[in-house]
Amino acid sequence: MSSPPLRLSYARGWPVSPQVVAAGAAIAFLASVCQSVTGFGFALVMVPLITVVWAVKPGVAATVMLSLFGNLMLLREVRGHVSLPRVGGLLAGFAIGLVPGILIFERVDEDTLRIAVGAIVLIATLALYRSPEIDHGHDGFGLRVLAGAISGAIGSSTSLSGPPIVLYLVGRVREIDAFRATVLAYFVPSGVLVLTSYVIVGQVTKDVLLMAAAGVPAVLLGMPVGAWLRRHLDARRFRVVVLSVLVAASISVVVSTLLR
Numbered sequence: 543m544s545s546p547p548l549r550l551s552y553a554r555g556w557p558v559s560p561q562v563v564a565a566g567a568a569i570a571f572l573a574s575v576c577q578s579v580t581g582f583g584f585a586l587v588m589v590p591l592i593t594v595v596w597a598v599k600p601g602v603a604a605t606v607m608l609s610l611f612g613n614l615m616l617l618r619e620v621r622g623h624v625s626l627p628r629v630g631g632l633l634a635g636f637a638i639g640l641v642p643g644i645l646i647f648e649r650v651d652e653d654t655l656r657i658a659v660g661a662i663v664l665i666a667t668l669a670l671y672r673s674p675e676i677d678h679g680h681d682g683f684g685l686r687v688l689a690g691a692i693s694g695a696i697g698s699s700t701s702l703s704g705p706p707i708v709l710y711l712v713g714r715v716r717e718i719d720a721f722r723a724t725v726l727a728y729f730v731p732s733g734v735l736v737l738t739s740y741v742i743v744g745q746v747t748k749d750v751l752l753m754a755a756a757g758v759p760a761v762l763l764g765m766p767v768g769a770w771l772r773r774h775l776d777a778r779r780f781r782v783v784v785l786s787v788l789v790a791a792s793i794s795v796v797v798s799t800l801l802r
Contacts, residue, residue, distance in 0.1 A: 567756045582725045585700075607754040624723045689709075
């Protein structure tokens with residue numbers, strides 16, 4: 543009698559089949575392409591799509607790992623364009639929001655967290671679509687801390703830390719390279735903090751590591767594809783791409799939530 547095939551299982555009963563791993567790798571590729579083009583959007587694409595085929599919490603943890611890896615690779619390209627004062631204020635706020643977000647992630651059930659993901663992406667999409675151009679004068683340390691704190695709470699609970707930062711920067715940093723560089727410079731240290739917190743609370747399981755390992759080649763493949771697309775975008779098209787990433791992600795969240 544043959545023994546059953548080996549299959550890793552999430553600590554709370556969510557199995558990782560080869561089909562789920564393959565789907566996760568495909569989603570990671572799409573998310574990597576979007577991130578390479580815009581400088582953000584990895585989690586906005588991956589989290590809602592991965593919840594269609596897998597559980598929210600391990601999906602969020604795997605997304606944080608892959609997003610951090612991709613951010614590190616991309617930051618090398620644009621590090622000379624980083625706005626350090628802005629990043630410093632945003633990270634100060636992130637540190638404030640980190641602990642509340644981790645507590646939410648640990649204590650909220652899967653269905654509630656999935657609904658929160660859908661709501662966050664939808665609100666972010668509508669807000670960015672409706673937001674007028676913001677004057678450069680409306681910028682200060684307090685606003686940076688506030689945006690970072692909201693991002694920290696949302697990011698550590700759902701990995702969707704991008705929308706508050708994008709909404710804050712979209713009218714203040716108009717040059718594409720500076721926008722991408724500042725976003726990436728924020729996401730790298732904030733991603734390290736979130737991942738460290740997940741390790742401490744036991745959310746980085748064998749299944750999460752397996753999914754992340756499968757996604758690394760997909761992320762590496764998606765980067766040059768996104769770079770090729772980026773070379774063919776002007777500033778106006780860049781904003782359209784940003785909005786398209788958010789719209790696509792929000793629709794996928796709504797559909798996946800309704801199907802469950």
